[in-house]
Amino acid sequence: MRTIKNSIFWKELLEWYNLNGRHHFPWRNTKDPYHILLAEFLLQQTHVRKVEKVYEQLLQKYYNVGELANAMVDDLETIIAPIGLKYRAERLIKSAKIICSQYNGKVPNDYNELRKLPGVGDYIANAVLCYAFDQPVVPIDTNVIRLFTRYFGYTSNKPRPRMDKDLASKIRAHFEGMDSTRAANLAVLDLAGLICTANKPQSKQCPLLAHCSDYLSRQFDSH
Template identity: 45%
Template structure:
């Protein structure tokens, strides 16, 4: 079995016992998932949680959110920082109502027309809301892949590197895009963090980063807690 297959299998296996539960993962509503993805941009999921619940219960549909006042949306999401997202959320809801018949677009081209929606968010919506086997590469997933496979990405932001998206695409087991991508996100959040928790990582024997660290006699710090 090659390394990539081993990686995929172990990530999926790890995820069976370590999946995080969030309300945006329970619903199949594309609009709820879109809202969640926008709130999750550069924002820890634990902090998004209460805001998402309030926003989604108060404005569950594009039509209802499109009629909200900006200050009202700002009050709800402002605590998360990156306040322009309040404007983006409102404009996106309006765009969905005006141009897409009140339904979240199910194609990349139209999703990218929504303000505040870039390649990552659009791909995440297609994957998680419309069950598409598309890669999603954020800074966290980029961190996992570059560490484990010792990928040398010159870009200061590997998550924007096209070759990394292609690499991620090849890893996805057919028909398992949502599960695999969710597993990567959780693995990055719980194990392969910026300060990695290598002591509880199931990839130690195949991870180039861990192997290199070991070779340097530079014991991996456990950073417990």
């Protein structure tokens, strides 16, 4: 999608991200597929700030996928307990066992193979492919949808926009032509998480303000 608005979007977003992105998260400073798979499991439906300590604890105790495959569910649940959703412990162990038995201990770099792992849905599969293997894919969650619908004025008639395949296609079209979507995806997540929040977005601090459909329509409505 080679439009002027799209070019402005990426230029302003990536400039902001270089200065303000959450580059300190440990899972962002690695391309180890096991580390990234582990992080994505923990980040699921969990606020990012809560995950860092648990992620570090798990990696210290289960430093590779073989160690995780041999973990006791109770031990893993105890470590995960502070961030909730303890059922992730059992799914992590099952996934690790499959990776060891079917993929020679290596996290697969194929979407369909990743989706076979317990607890790995569309988002986690694409996140692993993008962040670990630099494949030009787009993991889409509610944060991504919020930013693109607000800025470009997209709408969805689905009760759950995450299930809207047409909307997903429109969003993915904005990434076309990129050799790697890694930085672009992370920039989108960070702006959505820090500025373009679900409640009380920090519009005045947004680098995309001048061309944001949502902001401009609100300004028009107020006059």
